[in-house]
Amino acid sequence: MANRFLLYGATGYSGRLIAAEAARRWGNRTKTHRPCELVLASRDRRALAELAEDLQLDYRAFSLDHRESVVRALNGFDVLINAAGPFDQTAERLAKSALDAGCHYVDINGEVDVYKRLDDLHYFAQSRGLALVCGAGHTATLSDLMLDTALHDLQGNGLADELGIARIAVARMKYLSRGSARTMMRMVREQVTVARGVPDSKSPRLVLSHAPVGKLERSFDFGGGEPKHGSGLRIASAANLIDTLTARHTAERRKVRLERIESYIEMPTTMRLAYHAAAVGAVGYQLPILRELTRWQIDMLPEGPDAKERADNSHRVVLQIEDRYRQLVVDWCIVTGDPYELTARLALAVARKVAEAESPGGWLTPADVLGLWQPLIDQGLDSPLMGCRTERRSKAVAHT
Structure with missing residues (x-):
């Protein structure tokens, strides 16, 4: 069974590059057998639908205003990839929701303050056997x-x-x-x-x-x-x-x-x-x-x-x-x-490795994973x- 990934922030600049790289590397819904399946997500339904149609990928539109609805949207996915900046407004919300939904979390954040806040979630992630990887860009x-x-x-x-x-x-x-x-x-x-x-x-x-x-x-x-x-x-x-x-x-x-x-x-x-x-x-x-x-x-x-x-x-x-x-x-x-193209390849590589790993989870750096x-x-x-x-x-x- 193919690993399932949800890419939040798919309509942003880096998100589009990640989505295009995933479609090129793993194929889209026209391909019968895919090693991995990427689903696009953001709060902008119109832009999301246009991108999904262009790349022939599935999508889900939702905001981060209500944690319960975010957790429901993440159910059934192996890894959440967060490319939605500014990360001080999205990373902590999505990381905590991913832990509640039972899926791993990977982002391309570059902000020190955000990194420190997510680092504090190590023991929660480790106790649930889930990986948190921040800065996979x-x-x-x-x-x-x-x-x-x-x-x-x-x-x-x-x-x-x-x-x-x-x-x-x-x-x-x-x-x-x-x-x-x-x-x-x-x-x-x-x-x-x-x-x-x-x-x-x-x-x-x-x-x-x-x-x-x-x-x-x-x-x-x-x-x-x-x-x-x-x-x-x-x-x-x-x-x-x-x-x-x-x-x-x-x-x-x-x-x-x-x-x-x-x-x-x-x-x-x-x-x-x-x-x-x-x-x-x-x-x-x-x-x-x-x-x-x-x-x-x-x-x-x-x-x-x-x-x-x-x-x-x-x-x-x-x-x-x-x-x-x-x-x-x-x-x-x-x-x-x-x-930016390298970030797209690295984020997908980290996400796939995390999904396939048998590690106990917790806070990981990109080198831990790759x-x-x-x-x-x-x-x-x-x-x-x-x-x-x-x-x-x-x-x-x-x-x-």
Whole structure:
């Protein structure tokens, strides 16, 4: 019997890409035997019906206003995939409803505050044998897979007991969707989240702390530099990315002690100045009139890159890990195609793995579900990482 998935937020920009990828990969209702069945859902019945007709997929229209009706709508599905932003308005409602309905939950959220709230549902999910996977989109999944693979390699080389700081750096995207712009605005705070090891402890436990915006800035080699200029070194500022939180879970699962985990976004000078100014005014941004003005400006942006722009929207994510002597033992860069198309493939891959797994459930990171990097690449055309490649510029070498 085919696994059944419900995609909420199907009429949004990322939702449409996920729906189209599912129809391409698994087939639609014209196909007699499907390995998986995707049903579309959102609150906009008219747009949903048009999309369902175009893709030849079934659909259900419902709002999130009444939890009992949401639970009824989720009955009979194996996994709920949430692509409906803003996630601070949908994620917690849908995750709790999924737990009540007895189905797993996967989303593509990128907001730290939402991630922390869902993380608190771990014991409820685990007691019911259900999985919760937050941030199964582009950068958080890639950085998690990279970190998990790097820590696995370091353990194999006997270096896992000598680690210092892990840094994740995300290159600036050439084209942004409207939803990504909203997420970036919501992540602006006066401080950024950092995970720190417990001082004078051998425990792998990491606690969350904060650093002022602008205090943590570094240059990373994102690659793609001009031959005559050498490397692709560019400046990045620490930011509130859920990659920090996902990496924290993965390091603790691997039982590897790190001094600190930090996440960065590449920013040119003008963007850094605007970022610092926005952080200073972050409290004022909470005023309704300013929030509405920002929302109005973002709504004027295109919904997202079109097919031609996506074909030219490659991206890079860097992982650096230092040893306790501040020497790089890992300096890897993932080069991908369009982040939005990659998010669609990753979200479906995570959802299918969750449905087929026999794990006890609870809070899982994408790497918990998907496993190590190389086996995923080896799947070829069936791989969600199709077209991605890793530049390993530093290899772990034991000290002599």
